[in-house]
Amino acid sequence: MAKKSVKKTKAVKKAKKALKNAAKKISVKSPAKPKFTGPAKIEMNDVHKAFGSKHVLNGVNLKVHKGESLVVIGGSGSGKSVLLKNIIGIMSPDKGSIKVDTKETSRLSTSERNHIMYKFGYLFQGGALFDSLSIWENIAFGLIQAKGMNRKDAKEIAIQKLRSVGMDANVGELYPSELSGGMQKRVSLARAIAVNPEIIFFDEPTTGLDPIMADVINDLIVERSKELGATTITITHDMASARKIADRIAMIYGGKIIWEGDKSDIDHSGNPFVEQFIHGRAHGPIEIKLQDH
């Protein structure tokens, strides 16, 4: 009799467990938690930057979390590159706060600034490779100049990074003028990731490339960034690229972030500026200045 009741309890427990599992399967999913939480890796508050009377950034507020990929879209001349340059410290804001890893960075001394520069990798708009340096020297530039690594070790890493963007080691001996635009972009990407940065900025990484090469670059950006666990900001006009690279998209207009959201929300943003931009319409609320004053 005792044996029977033990058996029964076991059977009841088993049935309860099965029921629980079944309930889990059919339960309505609660809304997805935000993917990226915790303190922001980069945080901008009310950032202003003007050149003479031209107010380029006019109160930018922006947060990027650790490991997140933010894509910033916006018209030509809207201040996208200026935004990145202010974060990295090539330019300083006139007003406002920029924090990296919760530390204020907008008014650092040169030595403090050099210290935090190690966190960053930057693919400059247009590639900006040094013409007089070979490809491997271009990639190894930060390792040798900023990190003081010897040339032999730096070359080894440069070649490994070159391979990681799908290029042969022998390309390392060539010069930028000997490469196609697509190859130059890949080299710029290898240079941006050479120091294994925590934060990477990609400024127009696919501009001027055919759609297939652009997609190769997009894939490489996603793969290499995830591999490093890096936090990234990518600037692009190219919506196919934005959709592929982004976790979140922000649009800059009139010196402010006028919309931001998950990439899945971009097609129903309800924001007429975003709508006009993503559909490339000449008519809409966005004013196109044909003359730059």
Ligand SMILES: Nc1ncnc2c1ncn2[C@@H]1O[C@H](COP(=O)(O)OP(=O)(O)OP(=O)(O)O)[C@@H](O)[C@H]1O
């Ligand atoms: N060093 C500078 N001195 C004066 N004006 C500048 C400087 N850098 C940028 N600007 C001005 O700031 C504005 C924004 O420039 P920015 O390069 O950020 O535009 P953008 O959004 O990156 O455009 P694009 O998509 O064409 O690259 C432009 O009008 C530009 O002329």
Ligand SMILES: [Mg+2]
């Ligand atoms: Mg730019």
